[in-house]
Amino acid sequence: MTIMLDPLVTAETWAREGRSVAIATVMETWGSAPRPAGSHLVIDGEGNFEGSVSGGCVEGAVITEALDVITSGAPKMLDFGVADETAWRVGLSCGGRIRVYVEKLN
Amino acid sequence: MRLDHLAELNAARRSRKAVILITDPASGETEVLVEGQPVPAQLAEAAEKVFRSGKSGLIDIDGRPLFFNVHLPPPRIVAIGAVHITQGLARLAPVVGYDLTIIDPRTAFATPERFEGVDLVADWPEDVLKERLLDPYTAVAAVTHDPKIDDFALAEALRCGCFYVGALGSRKTHGRRVERLLESGVTQAQIDKIHAPIGLDIGASSPEEIALAILAQIVAAFRRRSLSGGAT
Incomplete structure (x- = not known):
């Protein structure tokens, strides 16, 4: 068996333990995005997380949004990129842009 | 996402089946498509394309952008030879997410003590590969130096499009x-696909370093493989 960490397996395990879970997914990328479409970051209600949607540039912001999504139950689409500094405090230093979908696991 | 959909997705991945999770970002609704099972007509064309390319992305279906997240079976390695190099490979392969099977008919080499926790088969490749078929998601590394053990596995790997x-x-x-394989009916074009000497040229010296060079070459071959199939 592989010992590679798998965010989707972690999400299922956490949910079965009764923890609240949000799943963030890279849905679109432009330019030099560090993680391809389909990459996941999973977050629990206490801010524990596994996986990645960038090279560590925007994970902090995604986790904050994920906690909102867990509370509200409503999914969100987040845009990150160097051009979006007014909309988001964090950006991608590599110059790419990514769109991240955050949803609650029900 | 629904937990039962996530569980279905993870179950398919565990059993080495290609699977797509479709998400409608507008509604949050999800759907799971497992390869080989019936697919709703309006999704069939997009699903086939995504299964073949292995690339996830948004696709317009009847004017709605749906996200197709495809999970192909993880690549695995079949190593011929329970030798010092494959002891190193057995430690490195799991770190990058590759499953590993080691085949060697020499029972002095293929011992559980030397390969704790490894899928190890002490039998001839001719017999093992009849039961455990090679496929395009499999890499074959033959490292025994012994033609009686290596040659069949190499020819079989080329035939199966590893x-x-x-x-x-x-x-x-x-x-x-090469002379032996040509005599046995393998074509020159096929033989040219064999990586030999094996491993990326990183100046590897120890068995563990050679294992790393082989693994790095396998990763490169998988990431740069053509979709028309076969070794690169």
């Missing part, structure tokens, strides 16, 4: 191997 086929040995050893 994404990587590598063989240990000097250029001289490989020259003799």
Whole structure:
């Protein structure tokens, strides 16, 4: 068996333990995005997380949004990129842009 | 996402089945498509394309952008030879997410003590590969130096379109191997797909370093493979 960490397996395990879970997914990328479409970051209600949607540039912001999504139950689409500094405090230093979908696991 | 959909997705991945999770970002609704099972007509064309390319992305279906997240089976390695190099490979392969099977009929080499926790088969490749079929998601590395053990596995790997086929040995050893394979009916074009000498040229010296060079070459072959299939 592989010992590679798998965010989707972690999400299922956490949910079965009764923890609240949000799943963030890279849905679109432009330019030099560090993680391809389909990459996941999973977050629990206490801010524990596994996986990645960038090279560590925007994970902090995604986790904050994920906690909102867990509370509200409503999914969100987040845009990150160097051009979006007014909309988001964090950006991608590599110059790419990514769109991240955050949803609650029900 | 629904937990039962996530569980279905993870179950398919565990059993080495290609699977797509479709998400409608507008509604949050999800759907799971497992390869080989019936697919709703309006999704069939997009699903086939995504299964073939292995690339996830948003696709317009009847004017709605749906996200197709495809999970192909993880690549695995079949190593011929329970030798020092494959002891190193057994430690490195799990770190990058590759499953590993080691085949060697020499029971002095293929012992559980030397390969704790490894899928190890102490039998001839001719017999093992009849039961455990090679596929395009499999890499084959033949490292025994013994033609009686290596040759069949190499020919079989080429026949099955394995994404990587590598063989240990000097250029001289490989020259003799090429002659034997040609005699046995393997074409020159197929033989040219064998990586020999095996491993990326990183100046590897120890068995563990050679294992790393082989693994790096396998990763490169998988990431750069053509979709028309076969070793690169």
